[in-house]
Amino acid sequence: MKNTVVFVKTFFLFACAILISSCIKNNNFIKGDAKIRFFHAASTDTTQNFYLNGIQIGTSVTYNANTSYVVIPGDSTFKITTKNINSGVDVTSLPDQAFKIGQNYSVFYLKEAIDKPAKLKIYQDDVKPDLDSAKLTFLNLGYTLGSSVVITDSTNVASPKESTLAYGGIKTFKVKVNKAMKFAFKLSSPTATNPPPIVTPLDTFNINKGRVYLILLDGDRKGELKNRIISTN
16 A cells, blocks of 8 residues: 555656646747846937837936836847937937846947937946955046046055046946045046036945946036946946
């Protein structure tokens, strides 16, 4: 009798395994996800709506704002479109964009000059943290600035380092967070404003170790430098 019970249980489990495996088809498996967010970085343009394959993503985005990350199927292809909130007409688009599984992306609505049309540009985000450091990625999208941005790294107080970032340039720094750490910003060619406006420095009050940040360098309608820090993890 005991052997019969064991046989019945074994047969039942075996039958369940066959049934479950027969329900799983290769063409129905979940491939994995990617994440995407949208930024409005054109100070001379109005509010925009962003679309993936014709479906609006998030709410309307004003200048100097962005959507949260949205989960999308990885290894899939999308057409990205942006529309002016007032006219509802397509402003610009990027057809057939593929996004890899497990990756994060930022799509920027931007201009390369005041007299040039708006366009979209995609950056793959670095979201992997270093537990003992902060990772800072600087991106210059200030098309109204008229000059490059000089980044001064005062982490080493005795010998501060300067890096020049032209429009469209991107640089990543991994830094040890300490009391002396500070990043300041200025234009390589000063504007007519005298004295120039104060650009908020980055220091230990707004940077923490184990975090990854995007620092967007930009210019307002008057061509004055501004910066914005966005956490990516």
